[in-house]
Amino acid sequence: MPLNVEKIRAICFDVDGTLSDTDDMFIQKLERILRPIRFLLPQHDPKRAARRLVMWSEAPGNFLIGIPDTLGVDDEIVAVMEWLNRHRPRPIKNFLLIPGVKEMLQSLSARYPLAVVSTREAGSTRHFLDQFELTPFFQVIVTGQTAKHTKPYPDPILYAAKALNIPPESCLMVGDTTVDMRAASAAGAQKVGVLCGFGEESELRQRGADMILATTPELVPVLEE
Secondary structure (H helix, E strand, O other): OOOOHHHOOEEEEOOEOOOEEOOHHHHHHHHHHHHHHHHHOHHHOHHHHHHHHHHHHHOHHHHHHHOOOOOOOHHHHHHHHHHHHHHOOOOOOOOEEOOOHHHHHHHHHOOOOEEEEOOOOHHHHHHHHHHOOOHHHOOEEEOOOOOOOOOOOOHHHHHHHHHHOOOHHHEEEEEOOHHHHHHHHHHOOEEEEEOOOOOOHHHHHHOOOOEEEOOHHHHHHHHHO
16 A cells, blocks of 8 residues: 555654664675675575675564565564563664754654664664664664564564653564565554665565655655655
């Protein structure tokens, strides 16, 4: 279904690949390393493989869930991921910000309540937001440790909607992976897939994205229209 802008009363944002940029320089170096063995790679595409490997290092939960998505064993993977989030937090690091994200949040926060809905643990999520002074834009911050279950379950989006006192069907989830799309569908929220992260257009559309954008800040003119 096409995106119904008039229905949107709040916006939830994923972090990795949606607000936080991947290290494109690292992807380029990894792509060069993989080129000699491209014949072994899916679709013989070293760039795609490089992005998937970076996804593993940056967002292992999303990567793990993506593999068994069609095999019906993702419940077990989610359980493992949730245990890791609670018991083995990922190390704090310096992040990269997708160009235009801060300006986008400044614009949208004046018109919509905003929430972070991430599978990251609380420490690294807040470190990213604080590093770029983004925290004040968000009324709710949901991490991998906040709700009973994390994405692709609907719990994090339902938690954010309840905290914002807005029905989940009036929320928009913005993310870069099928995990975000599945969580939004399960919560009854609308969903926008962005291509500046780890996901690919075909898989995001297959998981029901209401709209696909090349990069997250393109959301501003869409909502202004």
